[in-house]
Amino acid sequence: MAKHSKLSAEQPWVELSLTAADRKQADPDVVLRMLAFTQWVRTFEEYVVELAAEGLVHGPAHSSIGQEGGAVGSLLDLRSDDFVNGSHRGHHQFLAKAFGHVVAPGTGLPELTAEVKDVLRRTLAEICGLDQGWSRGRGGSMHLMWRQAGAMGTNAIVGGGVPQAAGFAWNQRRAGTDAVTVTYFGDGAVNIGSVLETFNLAAAWKLPLCFFVENNLYAVSTHVADVTAEPRLSARGPGFGIPSWRVDGMDPLAVRAAMAEAVAHMRAGNGPTVVEAEVYRYFHQNGPFPGSAFGYRSKAEEKEWRDRDPLTRLQTHAIEAGLLTEEEVSALRTRAVDAIAEIGDSFLEAVSGGKPGERHIIGDLWPDIAFVDVGVRGDLSELQGLRYATDEPAGEKEEMRFIDAVSAVLARRMEQDDRIVVLGEDVHRLNGGTNGATKAPLQGFPERVLGTPISENAFTGLAAGMAIDGRYRPVVEFMYADFMWVAADQLFNQAAKARHMFGGTTAVPFVLRSKLAAGTGYGSQHSMDPAGILATAPGLRIVAPSDPADYIGLMNTALACDDPVVVLEHVDLYPTSGQVPAGDLDYALPVGRAAVRRHGDDVTVISYLSMVGHCLEALDSVADVQADLIDLRWLDRASLDWTTIETSVRRTNRVLVVEQGARGTSYGAWLADEIARRLFDWLDAPVQRVTGGEASPSISKVLERAAVARTDEVVAALRAVKNA
Incomplete structure (x- = not known):
């Protein structure tokens, strides 16, 4: 008979809840701050749903009504240098992070100051697609970013922002800070490959990254129990060596307590965490109707969750603790309703000759249509000051192999710019990777040559996050160009679109090196030329050097550029040699010159x-x-x-x-x-x-x-x- 020994995970997995005594001891300022933020978010979301019902929001408006407690509870104590990003349903997280940036803690019941109203105004403008929004209307409901507040962007691709959050966290740790990143996603995203890849990568590298799972039980209309055998989603964490907390997301105070433990773990340098908050969206995936209207939820279920409403719980706590009277709670809501209605009214006007009460957006508030393509890529002003070589540079020449030029120029730039980091599969082994491209960087800067798991989606997205944050300039290596399909979301949907999507000003200094291997016997999945596909993404710049001298000059330009650049390398060129300027690894070749x-x-x-x-x-x-x-x-x-x-x-x-x-x-x-x-x-x-x-x-x-x-x-x- 085989012997069976029970195994246990090395990292804890706990469910956290508060006792009545814990609630009595809650800091009054914390309760009032939490109540105000939750009320502001709820009122804002209710107004957005009203606008959407009137057809005044173009595209989807995924409301978070019912889920505010998880966002406010988890974000209340974060600092402005802590980063967050999220999913398509991210209004509540974005607003809570923005409120925390403009409202000082410890001030009792926060007021609707000019700064708070500006957050509400710009967020509503963005959701409506107006020029006054954070990204001048380009991002809309699903792409909200305010870098100064540490809100690094919500994302319409389910799970798409998770790998980028790992890049933010890597930058924070490398910069020597104790700042942390929180990435928000739901029960639908928790089974996506890039998310699980990032779990593994963050744990392996001990990144200060909290994976915050908003388990609202339904991915559109599919119940979590229908698609996974373990619906307690925080169970994913210990399998990757990540400590995990499970908490009632309808209890903002409990969420705050769980998050405090998770953040303390990360600030101490102990690596990532998972927090799962069970929450409930009161409405369907999109729009003003409950899920029961579409038949996938019962009215009884919806009532059961509404009876646990996070806003009501905070209001009750504030009244029972003697912090506010019922009249003051009511006045708080009235002030929020009036403020948001006033903001909305400033965007709207009656339709001339229309039905009573019919409104539309004031025409002057839309972005100028000339803005449509502005910011697809940068203006290259960052390249001013580069020393450009002529096609036939004067001076002494020396013979150099192509692959040695790849290695040498990377090492030279890393010597001159400590922001440059190289990452990819096996780049830290085999004396410089499978072809020797990272030999010199590995010898000179081993701490900035990062060997990754075989997880192209995760490490490409991590690099994109590093670049969007801006403190470091990643150079990603794909062993074969075909692997771009594996990482297609992060390359095409994320890195290539980020600048334009977030208003045209977000630099993405990201370089991807990839080799082409047709003719080497590696078959259909390792031999493609991706140039034609890459050229369909207007946000990418593409470099194709044909000799060692060009490689040096073009790579120097690519590494100075604030746009994402793909550098293509053909393996047939690696063993070839050519003349290069003797002792000169610093010249550049201009963008757009054949x-x-x-x-x-x-x-x-x-x-x-x-x-x-x-x-x-x-x-x-x-x-x-x-x-x-x-x-x-x-x-x-x-x-x-x-x-x-x-x-x-x-x-x-x-x-x-x-x-x-x-x-x-x-x-x-x-x-x-x-x-x-x-x-x-x-x-x-x-x-x-x-x-x-x-x-x-x-x-x-x-x-x-x-x-x-x-x-x-x-x-x-x-x-x-x-x-x-």
């Missing part, structure tokens, strides 16, 4: 990365074709060097776009279309293209060769262009 590698009048050949070398070989083989060969360097639409392209095409009147990857994800497809649109009058023939096949490269050597483009395909295309 290089002309060969001159000729017959055709303009446009390429990037390793295919530049294949184009040179092809041109040497086809002696009767003289071509301009343009090495793009920068691939994103905003940084493309149209001046160089147009100058060449006006002379040659023919274009051949050359890339290695598959047709389905082609970069050249959109480029050819754009050239045809811009330069149609100068073309004597349709734009021609060299690409790989339709399918991704496979393992078989002959099938892989058939799926990618190399020199032979360029030779054939040049001859076809010549004979056309």
